[in-house]
Amino acid sequence: MRFSTICPSFDPGLLSMLATKRILTALALTLFANEARAADEVVVYSSRIDELIKPVFDAYTAKTGVPIKFITDKEAPLMQRIKAEGEHATADLLLTVDAGNLWQAEQMGILQPIRSSVIDANIPAQYRAASHDWTGLSLRARTIVYSTERVKPQELSTYEALADKQWEGRLCLRTAKKVYNQSLTATLIETHGAAQTETILKGWVNNLSTDVFSDDIAVLQAIKAGQCDVGIVNTYYYGRLHRQDPQLPIKLFWPNQGDRGVHVNLSGIGLTRHAPHPEAAKALVEWMTGAEAQKIFADTNQEFPANPHVQPSAEVAGWGSFKADTLPVEVAGKRQAEAIRLMDRAGWN
Amino acid sequence: MKRSGQRRWYPPVLAMAALVLLPLSVLLLSWQSIDVAIWEHLWATQLPRLLGNTLTLLVGVGVGVTVLGVSLAWLTSLCQFPGRRWLDWALMLPFAIPAYVLAFVFVGLLDFAGPLQTVLREWLGNGLRLPRVRSTGGVITVLVLVFYPYVYLLARTAFLAQGRGLMEAARVLGQSPWQAFWRVALPMARPAIGAGVALAMMETLADFGAVAVFNFDTFTTAIYKTWYGFFSLASAAQLASLLLVAVVLVLYGERRARGAAHAGSERARGQLRYQLRGWKAFAASLWCGLVLVCAFVVPVLQLLAWCWQRGRFDLDERYLGLILHTLYLGTLAALLTVTLALVLAFARRLAPTPFIGAGVGLANLGYALPGSVLAVAIMLAFSYLDKALVIPLAGRPLLLGSLAALVLAYVVRFMAVAYGPLESSLAKIRPSLPEASRSLGVGGPQLFFRVYLPLLVPGVLSAALLVFVDVLKEMPATLLMRPFGWDTLAVRVFEMTSEGEWARASLPALTLVLVGLLPVIGLIRRSARRIGQSQ
Numbered sequence: 108m109r110f111s112t113i114c115p116s117f118d119p120g121l122l123s124m125l126a127t128k129r130i131l132t133a134l135a136l137t138l139f140a141n142e143a144r145a146a147d148e149v150v151v152y153s154s155r156i157d158e159l160i161k162p163v164f165d166a167y168t169a170k171t172g173v174p175i176k177f178i179t180d181k182e183a184p185l186m187q188r189i190k191a192e193g194e195h196a197t198a199d200l201l202l203t204v205d206a207g208n209l210w211q212a213e214q215m216g217i218l219q220p221i222r223s224s225v226i227d228a229n230i231p232a233q234y235r236a237a238s239h240d241w242t243g244l245s246l247r248a249r250t251i252v253y254s255t256e257r258v259k260p261q262e263l264s265t266y267e268a269l270a271d272k273q274w275e276g277r278l279c280l281r282t283a284k285k286v287y288n289q290s291l292t293a294t295l296i297e298t299h300g301a302a303q304t305e306t307i308l309k310g311w312v313n314n315l316s317t318d319v320f321s322d323d324i325a326v327l328q329a330i331k332a333g334q335c336d337v338g339i340v341n342t343y344y345y346g347r348l349h350r351q352d353p354q355l356p357i358k359l360f361w362p363n364q365g366d367r368g369v370h371v372n373l374s375g376i377g378l379t380r381h382a383p384h385p386e387a388a389k390a391l392v393e394w395m396t397g398a399e400a401q402k403i404f405a406d407t408n409q410e411f412p413a414n415p416h417v418q419p420s421a422e423v424a425g426w427g428s429f430k431a432d433t434l435p436v437e438v439a440g441k442r443q444a445e446a447i448r449l450m451d452r453a454g455w456n
Numbered sequence: 457m458k459r460s461g462q463r464r465w466y467p468p469v470l471a472m473a474a475l476v477l478l479p480l481s482v483l484l485l486s487w488q489s490i491d492v493a494i495w496e497h498l499w500a501t502q503l504p505r506l507l508g509n510t511l512t513l514l515v516g517v518g519v520g521v522t523v524l525g526v527s528l529a530w531l532t533s534l535c536q537f538p539g540r541r542w543l544d545w546a547l548m549l550p551f552a553i554p555a556y557v558l559a560f561v562f563v564g565l566l567d568f569a570g571p572l573q574t575v576l577r578e579w580l581g582n583g584l585r586l587p588r589v590r591s592t593g594g595v596i597t598v599l600v601l602v603f604y605p606y607v608y609l610l611a612r613t614a615f616l617a618q619g620r621g622l623m624e625a626a627r628v629l630g631q632s633p634w635q636a637f638w639r640v641a642l643p644m645a646r647p648a649i650g651a652g653v654a655l656a657m658m659e660t661l662a663d664f665g666a667v668a669v670f671n672f673d674t675f676t677t678a679i680y681k682t683w684y685g686f687f688s689l690a691s692a693a694q695l696a697s698l699l700l701v702a703v704v705l706v707l708y709g710e711r712r713a714r715g716a717a718h719a720g721s722e723r724a725r726g727q728l729r730y731q732l733r734g735w736k737a738f739a740a741s742l743w744c745g746l747v748l749v750c751a752f753v754v755p756v757l758q759l760l761a762w763c764w765q766r767g768r769f770d771l772d773e774r775y776l777g778l779i780l781h782t783l784y785l786g787t788l789a790a791l792l793t794v795t796l797a798l799v800l801a802f803a804r805r806l807a808p809t810p811f812i813g814a815g816v817g818l819a820n821l822g823y824a825l826p827g828s829v830l831a832v833a834i835m836l837a838f839s840y841l842d843k844a845l846v847i848p849l850a851g852r853p854l855l856l857g858s859l860a861a862l863v864l865a866y867v868v869r870f871m872a873v874a875y876g877p878l879e880s881s882l883a884k885i886r887p888s889l890p891e892a893s894r895s896l897g898v899g900g901p902q903l904f905f906r907v908y909l910p911l912l913v914p915g916v917l918s919a920a921l922l923v924f925v926d927v928l929k930e931m932p933a934t935l936l937m938r939p940f941g942w943d944t945l946a947v948r949v950f951e952m953t954s955e956g957e958w959a960r961a962s963l964p965a966l967t968l969v970l971v972g973l974l975p976v977i978g979l980i981r982r983s984a985r986r987i988g989q990s991q
Contacts, residue, residue: 185936
């Protein structure tokens, strides 16, 4: 038996030679259509999903004619791909959420600083990397939500107080595997130290009314359904659910107004170390920190613009103003591993 | 002469093994440095619990898919009861539903805040407490309902292929249907059932999407935590390679257990089915119907309801592109994977040397790894190839970010899915057949096209179908390696579920199920017709 038995040449009777050739050429073209890159396009790897970034990019392309290509995935694989591509980079920019992830990208050495007076003027230093490797674009608070039917706002005060006995069997949390909770824990460690934070987390876990949920929306729905009375979520999830159901019997509460303030995190963007179009990419980032883009970018996801001169949408402004934690957001990254270990020890899955 | 003939098979098998070995070696190389702190932490706080969970899940899913798959296959292929004709193919439909989709439908529908419990509380008062939905039992149920079609499909083919001669013999010898099942049909179908259960268990081991919806921590959870949380890809790769060792042991055990069992070698002829009557017929219809309702009808109805409430507003002209990309990738990957799996199956049959055996075994390992880990390992491997081979020749990387790389990633991941059905259907062709053909002067390509291929058609179609549907559902490799603009339906599902927008994920999920259904229905109708003709 010969190998040709299995892989015979195409039977000319089945496909005319011409058609075969044409199909093969077309196939080869699509298979390796890694066409040479246009001079002025920008390529973005994004862990923020299509519908939250496309409106901004479309606006930029309409305004300047610069095409923007992007793919979406989770942040860790995207960072790994940028690292693997190395000098032959495809991506100019990494767009992701949570300062913890941006800090990791910085540590991996896959970003390079953008020196820009425009960005420095638009975004407060607290929401940028000290190294200029990345800048925040939009802010979200991770705050307490409560059932208006079963909780009076006077009963609430701080994140820490959710560990008290009075909340036993009344708290809902999302899984500790989500970076948002890891960042929140990191700021707790920064404020209180590891030992006291562990006590707080154990208190939270003890107060859980049910197993932790896989996403924030589920936490809100559990409160609505009466499975629990309080929870901790990102503000825009509340915004989304509230838009669908204006009668939602849940409200946001701004904790820790007497001390350090509400935990705020961000979504941000950084220039890759070997970006093929650094100038075009820098121009895009500068524009994204400006008024027009900030408005679209934040409003699409009901977030707060990172540029303090830009007003949040009326809907978001309606949630009330609050004092935000002034810790540099980079703390989230620096203490992420420690936070995960602590959460594991506290039994927060 | 014979030896040199065997040696001809070495290059293709070697090439396939190398394609899989490349990403695997990325995992193995991770052992160069060990982060002791991470391992100590995992061991102290995580691994004992996760290993226990994983083992429970494996046993539960293994038993569940065997009971469900074999009982359904036996009923629909060898018994006659009301509804059998359409249940026969309808029971394959759940295969088109991705595990992560069934998981979020199940939790969304049944959890405390879901519509069912809400209605029950309205009727019966707030004191109502039902068993927890997001529990070990819940995860096992969902995984059994999505993975039983592997066993069902393979066992059904095996039962049908046993032919009526055997059953007649059993009856003549005074065996009741029940005895014939235990003493004749089941032992003879064991290789096929074993292959199906092995596939289901490998999927279970590698699953992350469905268990994440339940927040049920398994060994894969540790892998992801190490990578996404501690950002230590090396430690994650080390954990993944341990998982691989476990899988190799499972597969080896399956091969050994298969041992001397030989698949039935009779041609499928008309089936003489056992006519079930009275309560037995009713119970058979009820059982098959119940599985179909739980695994397919209810989830699809829930998806439709969500689609109507929320998903339909997302429908735009871009969906055509999503569907076409999905179909194109699925078809291309299925064609290539099945062709290469055929080469492996023939190599294994015609050149049964230990070397070929090892190579074929290696080529089948991709399926056992968690998708994301395999995806990143393949990505790193292609990136290495780009740097070592392509850039010196072409001046710029061509592989990474190309469609070719993505399709090759599918081949690596789903080779085992295609190989299983092909090997078992090849095993049913008696060696005397090609020998006779050769003595009549039919050899080479003619032998393949005129003798083997017609006999292999059912196996080839099953294999192609399984790969096609698996590619549609595949997420991590598609996300990481798709070229710009090549979004698929699975990508859209990922984007929605990653935001917790389950209701809106219903539109891409439902479209995905529908696209996956077309070939499922086509295949089953075709095989039903063949058997109908021969009757």
